[in-house]
Amino acid sequence: MNNQPLTISSWPQAVMHMDADAFFASCEQAIHPELRGKPVITGKERGIVSAASYEAKARGVKRGMGYFDIKKICPDAIIVPSDYETYSLFSVRMFEILRRFSPDVEEYSIDEAFVDLTGLRRSLHCSYEMIASQIQKTVEKELGITVSIGVSLSKVLAKIGSKYNKPNGLTVIQGRDIHSYLEKLPVDSIWGIGANTSAFLHKLGIRTALQFARKDEKFIEKHLSKPYREIWCELNGMSVYPVVQESKTSYKSISKTKTFTPPSTDRAFVFAQLSKNLENACIKARRYNLAASRLTLFLRKKDFRHIGIELKLNRSTAYPSELFEPLVQGFNQIYQNGIPYRLTGVVLSGLMPENRVQFSLFDDTTKIEKMAKIYTSIDELSTRFGKHTVQHASSLPVKLQMQHKGDRKDVPQRKSDLFKGENKRQRLGLPMLHVQV
DNA sequence: TCTGGGGTCCTAGGACCC
DNA sequence: TCTGGGGTCCTAGGACCC
Numbered sequence: 001m002n003n004q005p006l007t008i009s010s011w012p013q014a015v016m017h018m019d020a021d022a023f024f025a026s027c028e029q030a031i032h033p034e035l036r037g038k039p040v041i042t043g044k045e046r047g048i049v050s051a052a053s054y055e056a057k058a059r060g061v062k063r064g065m066g067y068f069d070i071k072k073i074c075p076d077a078i079i080v081p082s083d084y085e086t087y088s089l090f091s092v093r094m095f096e097i098l099r100r101f102s103p104d105v106e107e108y109s110i111d112e113a114f115v116d117l118t119g120l121r122r123s124l125h126c127s128y129e130m131i132a133s134q135i136q137k138t139v140e141k142e143l144g145i146t147v148s149i150g151v152s153l154s155k156v157l158a159k160i161g162s163k164y165n166k167p168n169g170l171t172v173i174q175g176r177d178i179h180s181y182l183e184k185l186p187v188d189s190i191w192g193i194g195a196n197t198s199a200f201l202h203k204l205g206i207r208t209a210l211q212f213a214r215k216d217e218k219f220i221e222k223h224l225s226k227p228y229r230e231i232w233c234e235l236n237g238m239s240v241y242p243v244v245q246e247s248k249t250s251y252k253s254i255s256k257t258k259t260f261t262p263p264s265t266d267r268a269f270v271f272a273q274l275s276k277n278l279e280n281a282c283i284k285a286r287r288y289n290l291a292a293s294r295l296t297l298f299l300r301k302k303d304f305r306h307i308g309i310e311l312k313l314n315r316s317t318a319y320p321s322e323l324f325e326p327l328v329q330g331f332n333q334i335y336q337n338g339i340p341y342r343l344t345g346v347v348l349s350g351l352m353p354e355n356r357v358q359f360s361l362f363d364d365t366t367k368i369e370k371m372a373k374i375y376t377s378i379d380e381l382s383t384r385f386g387k388h389t390v391q392h393a394s395s396l397p398v399k400l401q402m403q404h405k406g407d408r409k410d411v412p413q414r415k416s417d418l419f420k421g422e423n424k425r426q427r428l429g430l431p432m433l434h435v436q437v
Numbered sequence: 438t439c440t441g442g443g444g445t446c447c448t449a450g451g452a453c454c455c
Numbered sequence: 456t457c458t459g460g461g462g463t464c465c466t467a468g469g470a471c472c473c
Contacts, residue, residue, distance in 0.1 A: 048441080110473080192470095226448090310466080
């Protein structure tokens with residue numbers, strides 16, 4: 001294993017991790033009082049559980065469980081489609097509350113955040129535990145949902161703390177008590193250690209977080225790579241992961257995938273799916289003013305094996321019309337007739353700000369500018385009337401097939417009152433425009 | 438968890454250069 | 456030409472996360 005030194009914070013840190021309890025389900029209960037105290041499940045649109053309220057969890061409902069099994073163990077379950085826009089609103093407000101206490105907030109996911117509390121005892125005149133407790137109470141009072149919190153010397157330990165007592169728990173892990181929290185914790189429940197590494201650690205005789213943390217540095221360096229040496233430090237109370245303030249404004253890659261069942265051997269259909277992935281990825285890239293220099297496309301076969309290809313682009317772009325040729329070429333290289341595919345996907349990578357894209361001598365600048373104008377108009381139309389108001393003719397087979405299945409009908413139209421506006425056209429089922437670019 | 442969708446980071450190994 | 460050492464850049468693939 002290689003041996004780069006790790007940067008360890010020389011100062012004792014107070015890191016807080018906040019994790020909302022059954023977030024999606026809790027939001028539903030907060031908005032719809034009639035759902036409180038009842039087994040609520042979100043994820044109806046996918047037919048599997050995205051989030052389950054604690055009432056549902058108590059009945060044995062688990063993440064990823066299918067419709068049929070839910071009804072079997074919990075016939076009175078209330079299953080609703082996920083409403084991400086509403087959950088995002090809750091999320092924004094939750095982070096806003098955190099910032100009242102410290103500017104050092106890292107929005108880790110829609111329902112989780114890290115906060116650096118270091119040094120706040122003095123200015124807020126109370127212990128870290130009291131600060132955390134106030135945060136917890138404020139969220140519950142203002143948003144009507146509960147959160148669990150962990151406070152400790154590092155992110156990894158804070159995460160262990162927030163998981164230690166759920167829901168509505170508050171766990172402070174002091175340096176001298178670390179061992180008692182790690183003692184019974186299986187290695188694979190440590191943040192950053194998954195099934196593979198845990199199997200490897202088992203072979204080395206390590207089963208608990210404490211056994212892992214107690215190994216000496218030489219042993220860790222000999223057997224494990226950088227990410228795991230970092231976790232080892234963090235478990236021992238040495239902070240190596242900083243709380244990163246900047247909220248996510250950019251991407252390293254943008255991907256879009258779509259699974260279809262049953263798997264298909266229809267070449268045109270599979271390609272149309274891929275083409276639609278590409279359009280969606282480009283829409284997102286343009287929204288962030290990014291252009292891609294590499295395009296990866298891949299197909300997943302019935303047996304879940306992938307086949308893919310990565311293409312370098314002559315010019316960085318986020319315009320499907322420019323990416324179409326490489327897409328076709330790549331597709332022809334990997335597609336095999338007669339093989340059923342169950343998923344298509346594209347990845348745009350090597351992203352850079354669109355305004356930094358250079359024109360080469362050989363680019364037809366007038367043509368590119370014209371294209372930019374067209375796409376700007378398309379993006380405007382989509383914002384006003386709904387996604388895919390305008391789309392490439394190559395993606396059409398997807399839309400036609402979906403309309404045959406009447407797929408809009410099986411997604412219940414349900415919107416919380418918090419949200420009004422966009423995508424009316426689509427929701428009202430108004431006709432779409434098809435423009436060939 | 439027999440498999441939904443969207444991400445990030447790390448490493449090994451090859452290509453290429455002096 | 457069978458032959459060192461060392462560096463950088465790139466890519467494929469693995470592992471993990473929510």
